Amino acid sequence: MVHDVVRSLAGLTGKMFTELLEHMGRWAVFSAVSLAGMVRMHRLLPKIAYDIYFIGFKSLNIIVLVAFFTGMVLGLQGYYTLIKFSAEGMLGVAVALSLVRELGPVLTAIMLIGRAGSSISAELGIMRISEQIDALSTMNIDPKQYLVTPKLIAALICFPLLTAVFDCVGIVGGYFSSVLLSSRSGIFFSKIQSSLLLADISGGFVKSVVFAVLVMTISCYCGYYTHLNPRSSGAQGVSNSTTSAVVQSCVYVLIADYVITSFLM
């Protein structure tokens, strides 16, 4: 009895591990082929322009809104923490470093996962189940390079830019908190100027680039291979792919954030 349970558990673990390996391998090849498509970028310019509009411009308002309130909350929390040590003059540095190094790239990525990643995954999922991706293949058009590469390029352009917007607006939000709470608001920007280094900004930039690749390849991968999910099909399959894209993207962004931070520190 115990022997059977152990055997079935071992079998289940082995199957899950094999599926995970297959999944990772397919994702790696998918990402590599999509990245390789960049060599013929000139033919994809109209699609890239549209994707920049879709991923970047259409996300701008939500990024600004979230960044502003994140900065305000950081200012609020930072002020009441720093005032205990009579160090409220350091509020600007605390807000700026938190945003530039960590919150800016991560929250921008998570907002883009919700707004653009889920949408792209659903779009590709529907294209898969309605055989539009197969149709591209029969026309001798590489579906990965036609559909995924422009989105990847657009994400590589939009993620760092939106992260920069997030950082700037967040700092302004922090400044508003500072103005509301303290009469010494002038020190806010002077401390940022003296403490924020180029390495902090470039670290945030590296993160945003890595997150762009992760979010876009995972979102596109989940939609592109909707049909390979044996547990669901049709509209339900697209729904599962979209959920899976959002969850996996968030998880991998946070894991990658830790890994990159550990290298940068």
Next chain:
Amino acid sequence: MITPTLIHIDKLSKSFQGRVILDEISLDIHRNQITALIGKSGVGKSVLIKHIIGLIEPDAGDIVFDGQSYATMSRKDFAAIKSRCSYMFQNNALFDSLTVYENIALPLRERAGFSTAVIAEKVAHRVAQLELAEVQHLYPKQISGGMQKRVALARALITEPEIIFFDEPTTGLDPIRKNTVFTMIHRYHQELNFTALIITHDVPDIFYIAHQVHILDQGKIIFSGSPIELERSTDTDLHQYIHGHDLLVDELTGLHSRTEFMRAYAAAQHDTVGLVSMQIKGLRAVADYDGQLTVFALRQALGRFVGSLSECSVFPAVFSQEIFLLLLPLATASQLEHVRTALKSFFDQPHVTALRERNKISIELGCALVPPHTAACAALKDTLASCEIVL
């Protein structure tokens, strides 16, 4: 005329979740010919085409395209083959975020060497041919299913490929447009001399344009040959594919087909079987002048009348357009005579009499007891020879 083989499918097998769809299928698609692939829904016709176009990998077997085996072919060679082909999907697979015009233009736009002006000219030509000018700026979801089919057809033809795979190109089209599609395929074939593989349920229409026909059933190819060979085939399993419409009529009238009659006659286990024949001379003319539905109504009335005969078990069948037969396995001579008399009374009914007189129809009835092992045609000839004009 048989041309050289362009695509050879060699013992191709495919299963989905343990269900065998294709079971060691072998067939040839000949260069510059139109090949039809027919079969019931869900037997794997589309799966077979998707193997050829590379959308599905086989479990076993191989495809040899123009002398090159898929098993050993490089990616580059396969891309070269794909650029020679075009595929019209069963559910159209139109890009719903592109307009009709953009959908048709896409294959040209993605191929180097076509200027915008050339693309516009080629698309305009196809759009005009397929009567899509009014909808070319709309999205696929904004047009009817029939129009979507025509857009898919235009997209398949736009590159003027060497080989075209049509997956049910006329499904969902009205009869007039269905004829237009087949006529267009035929005309383009004459002009461009392409090779085509067409999956269709439009029998017998497809037989007029196809050079070769393959029938797929239960994972196997059960027939390969020309439409004429198929029509001449005496195989009863093939009968349902070529006479599907007749089978529906037979089903509705209660009269069995000629093939079923032959089968029932051969299966009779008695010393003698009763055979009653009816020749309704002039019925063909009724079909020509009054229409098939009038003939159908007469057949239906006859079928109901025969079904109401309670003397013994009767197996009624349509032998030809004007000859009807009744097989009575357990009949005696007196019962046969009784049935014959009853049939005469059927044709004496006022509404049948009116039809007979209007169309100058004569009725000949004959009956005989024949041994079951006699060749059916010989027994029939004997019975027909004994026919007397009764009305």
